[in-house]
Amino acid sequence: MMPDAALSFLLPDDVATDRLGQWLAARLQPGDTLLLQGPIGAGKTHLARALIRARLGAMTEVPSPSFTLVQTYEDPAGEIWHADLYRLGHPDEVIELGLEAAFATAICLVEWPDRLGSLAPAHAIHLHLTPRAEARRATITAPGHPALIAALRADWGQA
Secondary structure (H helix, E strand, O other), X not given: OOHHHEEEEEEOOHHHHHHHHHHHHOOOOOOOEEEEEXXXXXXXXXXXXXXXXXXXXXXXXXXXOOOOOEEEEEEOOEEEEEEEOOOOOOOHHHHHHOHHHHHHHOEEEEEOHHXXXXXXXXXXXXXXXXXXXXXXXXXXXXXXXXXXXXXXXXXXXXX
16 A cells, blocks of 8 residues: 555544544545444544534434434535445345445445445545544545545644
């Protein structure tokens, strides 16, 4: 992997996690997929909620898709799909959800992306959140998006 394709930094609190979601919201566009990885409670849904609200308004209701599997939102630029694949047993179920088709046309936020198997888009942005006491470590890998990593590095630095 190219050294400029990954960045790791600390999010000291929920406000910083919100800021990262807002930062990403301003830069993602239809056809972008953000794969949110990390253990239960790492902040995947928190970040997705901040991103969606940054695009659609702070008062937008953004429930966790844990039980519905997918929540969709109408954005002026196109749809936003927020998926939680934790309960899926096989990648074929992703096709039934319509998620594979959405990768090409929507902004897709996918929690538990390991459930995608080989269906994960090659151009996806990987965001791994690791809990650190009250903080989180965010590690972003995006080899297909060097400009995104460069902008992130300029705005957030590297720790």
